[in-house]
Amino acid sequence: MTTALPRLSRSLPAAPPAAPIKIVHLGLGNFHRAHQAWYTAHAPDASAWGIAAFTGRRPDAALALAPQDGLYTLIVKGPEGDRLELLGAVSAVHAAGDHDTYLDYLRRSEVSLVTLTMTEAAYLSDGVGGLRRTPEVEQDLASLRSDASAAVVTLPARLVAGLLARRAAGAGPITVLSCDNLPHNGSATAGVVTALAAGVDPSLVDWISDHVDFASSMVDRITPATTDGDRELVAERCSYLDAAPVPTEPFSEWVIAGSFPAGRPQWEAAGAQLVDDVTPYEQRKLWLLNGSHSLLAYAGSVRGHTYIDEAIADPVCRGWVQALWDETVPHLPLPAEDLDSYRSALLERYANPRIRHRLAQIAADGSTKIAVRTLPVLRAERAAGRVPVGCATAIAGWIQHLRGAGVPVNDAGAEPYLGLVSLPDEAAVRGVLELLDSGRGSDDELVAAVLSRLHERHHS
Numbered sequence: 001m002t003t004a005l006p007r008l009s010r011s012l013p014a015a016p017p018a019a020p021i022k023i024v025h026l027g028l029g030n031f032h033r034a035h036q037a038w039y040t041a042h043a044p045d046a047s048a049w050g051i052a053a054f055t056g057r058r059p060d061a062a063l064a065l066a067p068q069d070g071l072y073t074l075i076v077k078g079p080e081g082d083r084l085e086l087l088g089a090v091s092a093v094h095a096a097g098d099h100d101t102y103l104d105y106l107r108r109s110e111v112s113l114v115t116l117t118m119t120e121a122a123y124l125s126d127g128v129g130g131l132r133r134t135p136e137v138e139q140d141l142a143s144l145r146s147d148a149s150a151a152v153v154t155l156p157a158r159l160v161a162g163l164l165a166r167r168a169a170g171a172g173p174i175t176v177l178s179c180d181n182l183p184h185n186g187s188a189t190a191g192v193v194t195a196l197a198a199g200v201d202p203s204l205v206d207w208i209s210d211h212v213d214f215a216s217s218m219v220d221r222i223t224p225a226t227t228d229g230d231r232e233l234v235a236e237r238c239s240y241l242d243a244a245p246v247p248t249e250p251f252s253e254w255v256i257a258g259s260f261p262a263g264r265p266q267w268e269a270a271g272a273q274l275v276d277d278v279t280p281y282e283q284r285k286l287w288l289l290n291g292s293h294s295l296l297a298y299a300g301s302v303r304g305h306t307y308i309d310e311a312i313a314d315p316v317c318r319g320w321v322q323a324l325w326d327e328t329v330p331h332l333p334l335p336a337e338d339l340d341s342y343r344s345a346l347l348e349r350y351a352n353p354r355i356r357h358r359l360a361q362i363a364a365d366g367s368t369k370i371a372v373r374t375l376p377v378l379r380a381e382r383a384a385g386r387v388p389v390g391c392a393t394a395i396a397g398w399i400q401h402l403r404g405a406g407v408p409v410n411d412a413g414a415e416p417y418l419g420l421v422s423l424p425d426e427a428a429v430r431g432v433l434e435l436l437d438s439g440r441g442s443d444d445e446l447v448a449a450v451l452s453r454l455h456e457r458h459h460s
Contacts, residue, residue: 005235008086008242010069016041016088018069019050022263024105026158027117028053028061028093033072034223034248036115036179041089042270049265050091052105056118057153059095064244066093073234073245077354084237099151099161106162107169112262114162115177116189117219121368121412122155123180125188131156131195144200156192160200163193167207173261175213181290183282183372186216186258215258218281220289222308222349223248224357249355251345255281280333283376287328288339289346291373291394292321297363299397299453301406308357312350324377324390331380360407366398367413375437378446387449396453399432425454 010018023040025032032053040049053070055062065072070090076083094101105111124132131137140157143150148164159176166174176193178185193214197204224247234242254272258264268274275281293308299320300311311317329339349355374394381388402409402421409418420431429450434441441447 005239005241008068008071008073008240010071010088012240014086015069015071016086017047018088018091019047020110021050021052021091021105021108022110023049023051023113023115023265024102024111024162025051025053025090025115025117026056026096026155027119027122028055028065028090029117030226030246030248031219031221031223032115032117032179033087033090033246034074035219035221035252035254036117037087037089038074038252039254039267039270039272040265041087043265043267044269045266046089049089051089051115052092052094052101053090054094054098054102055096056122057096059097061244062093062095065090068243071242073238073242075230075233075245075247076250077247077352078250079352079354082233082237082354084234086238096158097151100149102158103149103162103165106166106174107171109169109171111171111174112260113175113177113264114159115179116155117179118155119365119368120180120182120372121365123182123188123192124154124156125182125192127371129187129191131192137196141196141199148201156196159189159193160196160204163197163208163212164201164204167204167211173211173213175215175258175260175262175264177215177217177256177258179217179219181219181286181369181372183286183376184216184279185282186214186278190214211261213259213261215256215260216278216282217257218253218255218278218285220253220285221248221251222355222357224355225361227356247355249349249352251349253281253285284332284334284339284342286373287332287377288325288342290369291328291377292324292346293362294366294369294373295320295324295390295394295397297359297397298366298401298406299393301359301363302397302400306359308350308359308362309353309355311359312347318347320390320393324388324394327381327386327388327390328377330384331377360410363401363407364410365413366401366409366411367417368411370395370398371436379437382443382446387445389449389453392446392449393453395432395436396429396450399428399450399454425451429454 074085126132140152178189234245257278296311305311378391430441
């Protein structure tokens with residue numbers, strides 16, 4: 001690759017002009033750029049809906065994209081070849097620490113949406129509609145009580161700070177749209193934001209009720225991390241240097257429910273589905289796709305696999321996935337033929353050898369993901385009097401992962417589990433199940449199923 005190539009920027013002849021900013025996005029990363037930004041770029045009114053995107057805690061994406069004026073190349077990796085597309089929906093990029101700029105955006109009446117891709121763990125939900133009062137949350141609460149424009153670090157506090165600024169500016173209604181794999185993500189967002197707002201300024205709660213639409217969505221598009229090979233491909237095919245191209249699969253789905261009082265792009269014209277209730281689609285995706293992803297991330301990596309396509313090609317891993325799906329489909333309120341088609345499509349997507357989706361990437365934040373991807377099916381199966389072997393396999397693989405097998409642990413919530421998994425096998429299984437779901441540690445049939453899978457894996 002030659003360094004004589006120009007750096008990607010809006011000055012290139014093919015680059016679309018930056019649209020006026022009407023959307024603020026928190027969580028600038030590959031998935032957002034392959035999904036929400038893609039739908040926005042393909043909406044017929046895209047020229048009116050620019051995105052100002054802020055990173056999570058790491059500024060890397062902003063550092064890479066700022067010199068490119070937010071432009072990037074999407075690489076759609078089909079089984080038989082690549083399709084490259086230059087996307088310009090992201091009009092401005094910022095590091096998370098650029099708090100004053102974030103507040104300034106929220107003060108603008110033309111800004112109509114805040115969208116989120118921050119991962120499940122960032123919401124700090126207590127699982128019952130409230131907020132976990134972590135030390136960081138307590139610090140953010142204290143900061144906002146003393147200064148409404150103070151810099152904060154947690155997602156609920158960033159949202160509350162923005163809404164405080166919007167109320168003070170009289171900027172009108174706004175929609176907060178979660179695009180994370182969190183059950184009932186709209187109401188979960190509302191719960192943590194309202195709880196924190198009540199602790200900062202109780203009068204803000206009523207304002208939020210009157211002015212903020214917490215929309216829900218189900219998102220689906222497998223998007224691996226960018227590699228040097230992706231950058232080289234763009235240089236060869238496009239004759240410019242892109243520091244941050246995004247590889248993704250051909251499949252994409254977005255199901256949305258919300259009132260959007262301040263407006264939104266015409267996402268439905270780009271293929272999004274607007275519905276009254278996201279729940280059935282959300283459960284289908286969380287339990288079938290994300291649940292099997294977690295199973296493969298833990299149990300598959302213990303068997304020596306690195307990528308999803310390798311793991312699904314392993315007959316043992318494929319059998320585990322099918323068992324998990326067999327347990328899941330009786331609890332999904334969708335037509336059987338639709339679920340059969342979805343399962344077939346998932347197998348094709350997983351087997352795509354050109355999407356190198358790392359198991360280590362999927363494995364992060366397991367303590368949060370297992371609770372929303374595996375536990376609901378486990379509960380439903382036990383309530384029906386059945387022992388869910390697929391769910392037991394996922395939990396056994398996770399325990400092995402926490403013990404150091406397979407991919408490294410990258411999970412801020414793992415600490416309480418790490419002490420438990422160091423115990424002898426039965427005590428470890430009972431302790432982990434109990435911490436996951438109160439009372440579950442005394443479920444002897446389930447404990448036996450997890451132990452069986454754990455012992456099988458010891459000898460695999």
